[in-house]
Amino acid sequence: MSQPTQQRIVKTAIPGPASLELHGRRETSFSSSFSVTVPLYIDRAGGGILVDVDGNHLIDLAAGIAVTSVGASHPRVVEAVKEQVDRFTHTGFLVTQYEAALGVAERLNALTPGDFPKRTALFSTGAEAIENVVKISRVYTGRDAIVVLGHAYHGRTLLTMTMTSKNVPYKEGFGPFAPEIYRVPSPYPYRWTGRGEDIAQEAFDQLAEQVRTQIGAHNVAAIIVEPIQGEGGFIVPPEGYLTKVAKFARENGIVFVADEIQTGLGRTGDMFAVNHEGVVPDLIATAKALAGGLPLSAVTGRAEIMNAVPAGGLGGTYSGNPLAAAAAVAALDVIVEEDLPARAREIESIVKPRLEALAKEGSRIGEVRGRGAMIAAEFVVPGTTEPDPDAVKKIAAYAIERGVLILVAGTFGNVIRLLPPLVIGDELLNDALDVLEEAVRDLDVLPTEVVRSVA
Structure with missing residues (x-):
């Protein structure tokens, strides 16, 4: 099977009807003790894209929790x-x-x-x-x-x-x-x-x-x-x-x-x-x-x-x-x-400056940190170091609705962590960062949704 088109495509609400139907089956068959980051069911994946059963193409900034560094279906x-x-x-x-x-x-x-x-x-x-x-x-x-x-x-x-x-x-x-x-x-x-x-x-x-x-x-x-x-x-x-x-x-x-x-x-x-x-x-x-x-x-x-x-x-x-x-x-x-460590450094050079530009005085981003393709932003109540887990829940929910998958982490549940596949393209990466920037700038008017941390 060929690699999916490396483009963000949102065809339905996310999760879509086919995912929700499968999720209904999950709730009657699978232990509820397993967390659900989002009830999204994947049909195929490759490069920096996940294709769900509704045909939505999501940008993958999770890489299966840092697993699919070479992509989910490298030839x-x-x-x-x-x-x-x-x-x-x-x-x-x-x-x-x-x-x-x-x-x-x-x-x-x-x-x-x-x-x-x-x-x-x-x-x-x-x-x-x-x-x-x-x-x-x-x-x-x-x-x-x-x-x-x-x-x-x-x-x-x-x-x-x-x-x-x-x-x-x-x-x-x-x-x-x-x-x-x-x-x-x-x-x-x-x-x-x-x-x-x-x-x-x-x-x-x-x-x-x-x-x-x-x-x-x-x-x-x-x-x-x-x-x-x-x-x-x-x-x-x-x-x-x-x-x-x-x-x-x-x-x-x-x-x-x-x-x-x-x-x-x-x-x-x-x-x-x-x-x-x-x-x-x-x-x-x-x-x-x-x-x-x-x-x-x-x-x-x-x-x-x-x-x-x-x-x-x-x-x-x-x-x-x-x-x-x-x-x-x-x-x-x-x-x-393919020298993927070098590619990780290139990813850092794209991601870190864009996140740091959002971490200005009065921002909810207290710190941007990490190395390579392992970058995080810690969210706090503006003007303090008090953790703000609600902010990251809103951002994660906003991102997934627009076709970008990110993960939440941190002892206090207030960190957005980005773990893209090391083979992701620059255009796809920048598109995902555009969505994150929108979420951070519109944070005050975003609805609160619960997106759980996984490890």
């Missing part, structure tokens, strides 16, 4: 999956092996930061990768404690939701939580006073003090950080912070882990977000963009750490599924050969 990914389907769909990598999984591991070993021997393990989801990061770190160090940051998001399993900061909707009612997880304050430059270098030092000092005095550095297996916090609101740590934390971990025999599930593989304008500060993690977790839309995740890192778990200690029925592995080989090749 090379599609062809690789078709070829693999013809061969076999599953054998179980723990039973018999196949070359595609090796190809993913070899590419990740080469692409991830660090000039040392590496090994990779493949899993299915981002949360599963983080679960295994914890297992590997505990076995390697012989320690139990895991340190995470405020505003963090690491997943929805029992362990990873314990590591996640935000209570509603991720944790409420699901306790008791996993033991030996410790949270330290995370630098949030917009909401902390002082210059960037002072904030970096202050936040690091708090982390080091808590680790030394409240946990005991000798008890800590790993410190796990998102180089840019995703669901927390695209919070970019001040320069120097990650470097200090990585050095502290190394000095205390602690495994330093980068959760690059959302930020990795070109999204922030470099292959990995830690590269912006020259930080080399011991372990790095990837997922989302890894397999062009198919479920696949990975943990990559120092060979001596990755090989610490005895044979049989890692794995899973679907770990490194052959369809997903074939898709990942193709997607990784596209990211490298």
Whole structure:
């Protein structure tokens, strides 16, 4: 099937009648515990466009929550999956092996930061990768404690939701939580006073003090950080912070882990977000963009750490599924050969100035932040830093009605986050930004609609 026309086309109300009919079926068949950003049903997608069942062409500024960086139907990914389907769909990598999984591991070993021997393990989801990061770190160090940051998001399993900061909707009612997880304050430059270098030092000092005095550095297996916090609101740590934390971990025999599930593989304008500060993690977790839309995740890192778990200690029925592995080989090749990190930087050069122009004195935009094709605007009550979640609900609703899909995020639910596919064209991107500008300028007269945050 050919790629959809790369143009915003609104034929019906959004959601349209066909979507609403399908949504009626959803309400009588699917658990209501799954959130609904918008009751919109997609028929096909590609490039920067989603085509719904009513024929509306929507500009995609969500990329399946940073998954479809190469687009939702890149020809090379599609062809690789078709070829693999013809061969076999599953054998179980723990039973018999196949070359595609090796190809993913070899590419990740080469692409991830660090000039040392590496090994990779493949899993299915981002949360599963983080679960295994914890297992590997505990076995390697012989320690139990895991340190995470405020505003963090690491997943929805029992362990990873314990590591996640935000209570509603991720944790409420699901306790008791996993033991030996410790949270330290995370630098949030917009909401902390002082210059960037002072904030970096202050936040690091708090982390080091808590680790030394409240946990005991000798008890800590790993410190796990998102180089840019995703669901927390695209919070970019001040320069120097990650470097200090990585050095502290190394000095205390602690495994330093980068959760690059959302930020990795070109999204922030470099292959990995830690590269912006020259930080080399011991372990790095990837997922989302890894397999062009198919479920696949990975943990990559120092060979001596990755090989610490005895044979049989890692794995899973679907770990490194052959369809997903074939898709990942193709997607990784596209990211490298088409230089999508450079494209992410071009996207930033288009998006950031236009949003910053709206963040003038008296605006509801308190800050525009992010890197590459991972840009956010935090909305506040004008003249204050008080979060304004109602504003982002209005903007998201306005945008979807006009054929632009965006996501809401942030600990306070007051952040618009933009995650376009890295293959989106400039014309399409600027059209979407026109709609966002209209929404921000007309904010006072927009009706309030609820659009939920997802991660």
